[in-house]
Amino acid sequence: MPATLIGLIWLAYFIFRKWKFRKYLALLGFVCFIVFTNDFLANSFLKAWQTEPANLGKIKAQNYTYGVLLTGMTNTLKEPKDRVYFNQNADRLLQSMMLFEQGIIDTLYISGGGATALRKDLQESRVLLSYLESINFPIEKVIIEDQSRNTVESARFASDFISKQRKILLITSASHMPRAMGCFAKEDFNVVAYPAVYFTNDELISLSMFLPSYEALLKWTILFKEWMGYSAYWLAGYL
Template sequence: MFFILSKTISYLLMPATLIGLAWLAFFIFRKWKYRKYLAVLGFTLFTIFTNDFLANSFLKAWQSEPANLQVIKNKTYTYGVLLTGMTNTLKEPKDRVYFNQNADRILQAIMLHQQGIIDTLYISGGGATALRKDLQEAKVLSTYLKSIQFPMEKVVVEDKSRNTVESARIASDFIEIQNEILLITSASHMPRAVGCFEKAGFKVQPYPTVFHTNDDLISPSMFLPSQEALMKWNILFKEWMGYGAYRLAGFL
């Protein structure tokens, strides 16, 4: 129930949905004397959520900072825990793996293993395709690693979890709690992921990936309506709501 409810609420409260609902209400409530405020609300939301300067600033403040690679190289980790959420498992044909914008997660994980920083890659995540066992993302990624000759004796696949809290809880069945893990996920998702794994008893070293923000100086283009800004706000809202829901449910 929590899984379904969280997905539904997060969709309804996405910035693009809020803009659409405000303008839809403007056209529906034609006789409401305060109808003009719906138009103002829709325009205000559109202006805020398409402003890349605001989106970039808020997302940078939320996401985890890049890990210091030189410091991490001074240690070795038995397990690098890679959280899924980087492929399109519904795309045909099934003779290859289709990656999305989060592919940086697995690219960084492969690099960390090749440099000897992690010994074993633990891939966690089944996704929302509960009725299609062949589409569990951890299995899909395992197939990809086999195709590039990755040493599969150094891979552990966990394909039952549907969200971050389940990933953390199930991980304790495979990894001893006293082991410090190197946690690999998106920078925006890292605060919630670290909270879940620490709640499960793990000592966590974060390794954030997939940075949607930039560190460039302010430019005039950042204040023009931008689809990229809307995407950043969507990511941020998803994480804010996920973090808040997990906190209320006692998962953090």
């Protein structure tokens, strides 16, 4: 990750005091700091990678039996357990609920386990189901898959619940969508992307975008994670 990379470079600068090229480590660390905290660069690269927003008009013109929601939006380890704690990816669920309420999808299919070795009861899809129950969402229109541990398994296990002949609407983060679409296409699903969770902005260039910021570091971290994930999936033949 970018922050780790910067830290390791500067740590090497202090450790290798007698190395004749030591000064280049300091320069490299400074350059990496400038690049990875530059919001203009981070915003531009992340926008180029992520999937563009779906055309809602075209989406509404078609009916989808299933909206497939990928998990990764709650903190299942937080106490007390009488509520659901959401993170920044909660937009996935909010967009899914909007699509259901507008009649664009008939059934919400939630895919994701995420249980830990010590707690087998922490499947995130079940946590989300309990939240939907608490707000009186029509549970008879919800299907959960609680065994998958990653996007590959989400795509594979979906065939146990959904016919591959049906067109499905895939809902996940815009930065994660290229990898998710590849996995579902690999399993021969007829899938349409509905990306959510955008960390980028479309405002005009401003001076503040060139000042060091932690938001830029966050965007680069998301981008690095997806680049590495996509590359690993491609090498493994999952895409």
